[in-house]
Amino acid sequence: MMEIDHYMTPTEAAFRWGLPTSTMQERLKGRTNRMAVELQQMKEEGLIKYFKLPNAKRGEWIISVRAMEKWYGPEPKK
Template sequence: MDKEINNYMTPAEAAYRWGKNQETVKNKLKPSLNSELDQMIKRGLIKYYQKPNGQRKEWIVSVQAMEEWFGKSN
């Protein structure tokens, strides 16, 4: 049985699991390059955490988001 936690991953793991370059996945997490990013956050497919006054966002990506972007993993 597949564990629920395996449906969520870091961008680095997502890139590995889908056989994509990590920069390709990171580009999907940039509002300037992905107009549907806010909608995917609202749908609960991706999320980020940013420390107060922090510069960097830490992302969590769902399997569903990756499938919408790139199709099923290999």
């Protein structure tokens, strides 16, 4: 596996793990304190990344395979 394949968009992550895209969207919103703290820790560990241009309404996430494994276990075999 190439290094680039260890990182993906939320849409690709949902597809690879067989999850609804909405599941990933909810996970990344960090609506509860616990979820927000977890997201911050994962950002600091370099497992996920969020980028938003100044004055933009939305940003973009990049998720590592390690983050997905932490949340949902090993990637299902296809």
